[in-house]
Amino acid sequence: MAKQRTVQDWLTEIKNALAYRELFSRERSWWRSEQNYLNDPRGNTAIGPNLVYEMGDTLTSTLVVPDPEFVVTATQRSGLEKAPIVESLDNAFVRRLRLKKYIDVGLLRGFLYGNIIFKVGYDSEFGWSPYYDIGPDNNLLGMTLTQFDKKGRRIESPDTQPGWPWVRPILPHDFAVPWGTIFLEDAPWAAHRFVRHVDYFKRDPKYKNTTSLRPQMNMESYMLSYLTVGSRRQRAKQRTRLMGIAEVNKKPEYVECWEIVDRVNGERIVVSRDHPDFLRKTRDAVQMAVGMPYVTGTLSIHPRSFWCVSPAYYLGQLQATQFDISKQAEKQRRISILKFLYRKNAIKKDALNKFLSGDVGAAEAVEGAWPLNEVIAPLNTGTNFDFAIQAENNRRDARSVSGLSRNQMGEFDKSTRRTAAETKQVAQGSSRRTGKRSQVVAGLYTDIIDKVNNLVFEFWRVPREVLHGKGDFAVVTGDMLKGEYDYGVSLSTKRNVSRAERKMEALMMLG
Numbered sequence: 001m002a003k004q005r006t007v008q009d010w011l012t013e014i015k016n017a018l019a020y021r022e023l024f025s026r027e028r029s030w031w032r033s034e035q036n037y038l039n040d041p042r043g044n045t046a047i048g049p050n051l052v053y054e055m056g057d058t059l060t061s062t063l064v065v066p067d068p069e070f071v072v073t074a075t076q077r078s079g080l081e082k083a084p085i086v087e088s089l090d091n092a093f094v095r096r097l098r099l100k101k102y103i104d105v106g107l108l109r110g111f112l113y114g115n116i117i118f119k120v121g122y123d124s125e126f127g128w129s130p131y132y133d134i135g136p137d138n139n140l141l142g143m144t145l146t147q148f149d150k151k152g153r154r155i156e157s158p159d160t161q162p163g164w165p166w167v168r169p170i171l172p173h174d175f176a177v178p179w180g181t182i183f184l185e186d187a188p189w190a191a192h193r194f195v196r197h198v199d200y201f202k203r204d205p206k207y208k209n210t211t212s213l214r215p216q217m218n219m220e221s222y223m224l225s226y227l228t229v230g231s232r233r234q235r236a237k238q239r240t241r242l243m244g245i246a247e248v249n250k251k252p253e254y255v256e257c258w259e260i261v262d263r264v265n266g267e268r269i270v271v272s273r274d275h276p277d278f279l280r281k282t283r284d285a286v287q288m289a290v291g292m293p294y295v296t297g298t299l300s301i302h303p304r305s306f307w308c309v310s311p312a313y314y315l316g317q318l319q320a321t322q323f324d325i326s327k328q329a330e331k332q333r334r335i336s337i338l339k340f341l342y343r344k345n346a347i348k349k350d351a352l353n354k355f356l357s358g359d360v361g362a363a364e365a366v367e368g369a370w371p372l373n374e375v376i377a378p379l380n381t382g383t384n385f386d387f388a389i390q391a392e393n394n395r396r397d398a399r400s401v402s403g404l405s406r407n408q409m410g411e412f413d414k415s416t417r418r419t420a421a422e423t424k425q426v427a428q429g430s431s432r433r434t435g436k437r438s439q440v441v442a443g444l445y446t447d448i449i450d451k452v453n454n455l456v457f458e459f460w461r462v463p464r465e466v467l468h469g470k471g472d473f474a475v476v477t478g479d480m481l482k483g484e485y486d487y488g489v490s491l492s493t494k495r496n497v498s499r500a501e502r503k504m505e506a507l508m509m510l511g
Contacts, residue, residue, distance in 0.1 A: 007271045007278060014191050014258055017176035025114050025172065025307035027229050033112045033312035036319050044319045048326025051319050051395065052312055055402040056111045059299075059311065063441050064104050068094060070449060071488040079483035086481055088468030089456070090449050097167050097452070103444060106169045107299075114310035115172045116297040116444065119192065120451045122165050122286055122459055123147075125156045126196070127259070127268050129206050130285050134162075135461070142461040142478070149203040156200070163462065165455045167448055172307075173226050175294075176258075181306045184296050189262045192294075195222050195254040201279065207270070209277035215252040216274060222254060261287055261294075289458040290451040297440045311402065318398045325394060329387040342376045438491060446487040457482040 005013070021027060035043030036052040045052070072087035074080045094100060102118065110116035122128040124146050135141035143163030147156045160166050174193040181187040198215040201207050217225075257279065260269040266287060270280035286293050302308040342352070460478030467473055 007276060010258070010260060010269065010271050011273060013178065013189075014176055014260075017178050017191065020179045020181075020305075021172070021176060021307050022229055024302060024305040026309050026313055029313050029316060030113050030173070030310075031227055032316060033310060036316065037112055037312065044316075044323040046323070047330060048322050048391075049395075051322055051398045052315050055315055055398055056108070056312060059402055059437075060104070060107045060111060063107055063437055064100075065491045066100075068100060068103075068445060069490045070094070070445070071490065073486045073488070075484045075486055079485060082481055082483055083485060085466055085468050085474050085476060086453065086483075086485060089466050089481070090453065090487075092467070093165075093449065093452060097165065099167060099445065099448065102167055102169045103441065106297075106444065107441070109169065109171060110297065110299045110310070112310055112312045113172045114298060114300065114308045114313075115175075115306075116299075116440075117170050117172055117175050118295040118444070118448055119168050119170050120165065120286075120290065120293045120295065120448060120455070121160075121168075122289075122455045123160065123162055124206070125158050125160045125166070126204065127206060127280065127282075127284075128286050128459070129282065130459075132205060140461050142459040146204060146206055153203075155203050163460070165452045167452065171226070177306050182304065184292055184294060184306060187292070187306075188264050189260055190292060190294060191258045191260045193256065193258055195219075195256050197253055198255050201255060206282075207279050209275075209279060213255060213272070213275055213279070215254055216256050216272075217252050217254050218250040219254060220250065221252075222256070261292060263287070263292065285459075286455065290454045293451065295444060295447040295451065297444050299437055299440060314401045315398055318394055318401065321394050322391065322398075325387055325391050329384075329391075332384050332387065347376075442489050442491060445489040449487055449489075453481075453485070 032043060033052065034040075036045050036050065037056055039045045039050055039053065070087055070090040072083045072090060074083040106116040106118060123142075123144055126146075129144065129146065130140065132144040132146050133140045134143060134145055141163070145162060147154060147160055147162065149155050158166070158168065170192060176191045176193075177184065177187045178189065184190065195217065198213060201213055202210045255272055255275075257270050257272045259280075260267075260271070261284065262269055266284055268280060268282055268284035268287065269278060272279060296306075298308045299311055300308050300314075347355075457478045460476075460481075463475045463477055465473045465475055
């Protein structure tokens, strides 16, 4: 029989997993990528254009659509009548679960940090537990009230609702998988870092051994922890100064925890550093319904690791080159200001001030018998156009890395006329790279809704009304909707494309 891991064993496993992440994701570059994207003057964007923001904004804007719509197809005869209801419910979930907003956030994080990660849950942010179902033992309702304490005060920050699934994007800074993991579905466990107010822990009945639990950080130190590489952050205590920002001496109120989904034993485990006992160790009902309660994707794939290098990392060197070009061009522009030599005593001081002023036009009579070309000798300081050429070549390289054309960037092609064949080849090449990334987005939508539906099938015990068709309402439970389905999603703009065209597009993505 395998040895049961202790709290310290799990903390050691997580520490090793953070080293795995640091190595393969180039985690040390995350802060620099974020600096560049946000135009932080400490990055490489203080002078000149911000290529990281331009390419990132264009790339994510290309992948984001205003009207995603699911298409559900039954794979068994018993599901033919239920599929339209499931489809209507799923499209209602797009709005209710804020899927579009969260997908947009996930894509930006994928561009900056590499991995796109979503967490799927049910009823409670901190783990659904059927033990606390508010229904009687012989008539469970599929909902709890553990989002509130005994006095009815909310102890969970997100707007999770009793008996409803939820989805949240999580930062890769807060996620860990063991060494050797390539595909999340094959990982023996995964861990998610979160912080919660110590009082909420003690008022949540799902958590045990909280009497001696002590807070470790305030919210400011939690936010600053994202500026430190994970393997070092795990060992770090309260820091007094980081990246030049003074930390206010506030009383710690929050507990930093790791929530572990243990696939081997089917458990949900919560541990915290400096606390000797498990805060939670129980059978994981959500895991039993959906497997790993996470959905992941990447815009760039690592061949040997779950962790990948972000597109922003590839743009980092090009941004540094652009900074250098812009800095040199700025210096060149400054030394190109009018400069000349003049014969002493040939020009009066007032006349010299006229030449050096910002007024348009200046004239002065010169005293003496000297030839005019001996009175003033201008120094030639012409404009260096090489910098403009270098900047354009660097921008072209950035577009190439991102798989974007001039037109996709919203720019006109300044070159000579293109033949129809050349234009078609360029469009097809760009479309292939964009299409590959669009499939990643479609996969995120369908994988999320697949897990959400399985939670509904398993835990919706109370009859609920679902609007489908032309004003028809169906009263359903999870058991009534349960079945095998294929999920497709149309990423076209609903306002401009017919339903038949959207369905055809979704089926093509499936194929």
